[in-house]
Amino acid sequence: MIWAMVIALALATGAAAVLLFRVPRPQWALLGVALMLGLAGYAWQGQAYQAGQPKNAAIAAAEDGSALVAARHSFAEGAPQSNFAIISDGFARRGDYAKAAGILRGAVRENPEDSDAWLAMANALVEQAEGQLTPASLYAYRKAGEAAPDSAAPAFFLGVAMIRGGRLIEADKLWREALRKTPADAAWRADLEQRIGALEGLMRRIAGQ
Template identity: 45%
Template sequence: MGYVLLLVLGLLTTLGLWRFGRLRGASLQLALAALMVGGAGYALQGRPSLPGMPKAAGLRPAPLSLVKPRQAMFGQFNSADRWLIIADSYQSRGETAEAVGILRSALRAHPNDPALWVGLGNALVDHAGMITPAATIAYERARAAAPNHPAPLFFQGLALARSGERDKALTMWQKALRITPATASYRPFIAEGITALSAAPPPPAR
């Protein structure tokens, strides 16, 4: 599953940072390196079937930055984005519990904002190193708030892929693609992710 994640995250981050972030040269290489270290570390060493166990902050895989794809799907410079930027700053320093706390506070003020629910789901996945029941609930709340928006399905699918659940991730992404407008700038982002994940071999049976 490590190679699946390397392939998918490499494709998604390259598309997102190049298309939406306009990063080039050394800046792009540095951003991709940071993302791939975090994703590949869990893909190669994570074991989602084991019960949860608290880990020292220094041993936890680096959080995966999802700022650019999230902003591409939900937009920027809105009330949710301001909260999400604060949470992103904590996540970038590995302070994942603080990021979760910020987003929970934001949701008390804006309980029906799908971008904040997606952000909380992502933050919970980064904090645990895998998808959890609490993260699943957050993504479900995002879908309830925006049933026709592909972003909640896309990010839940990515969380499943990061946790070794390839088939479930594919199902989520295929649903996301079906409800994505043909003219959406991020449609190729989802379509190419499906192609990459479909081509990868399934993880070995546990």
């Protein structure tokens, strides 16, 4: 229900911009990208039930970092972390993604099969690049998937990054791959199914415009 409301609000915002404020057709694509970026933030936090409150940039970065770390941990379900990852998560929680990624380079040098370290590095690199996928982050996501081929986490977080770039079809494929790798009794399965349904609905609405 919350996802449906979020999507409806995004669509209503776009319609208002076009119909009320007469945004010219050549700028519709730019408007769509702006709405996608807003939905992308919700794609991995999904906490619309929390009360809104103004935040300064430093606090917002720290809260985003904490949410990102918590989301990754939810997939790990209590699996042990290396000391590198623990220290890196501390920097990520404060929004210092450059240091977080730098520390994780040591983790993957020590253990190239540490999927969680590769994934944490990929996420940090994306945040360091202000939401943009880079060759380095794509490489880290790929290594995370290779190190843990049965894990849903690499495909899920790469899908989030794809949404932030407006690449919804690729994101949909990645999230469905993540769902296939998700155990039936996993705590996050229902939430992932809801996100996939919302993304599919969004793509249908965009295609129908």
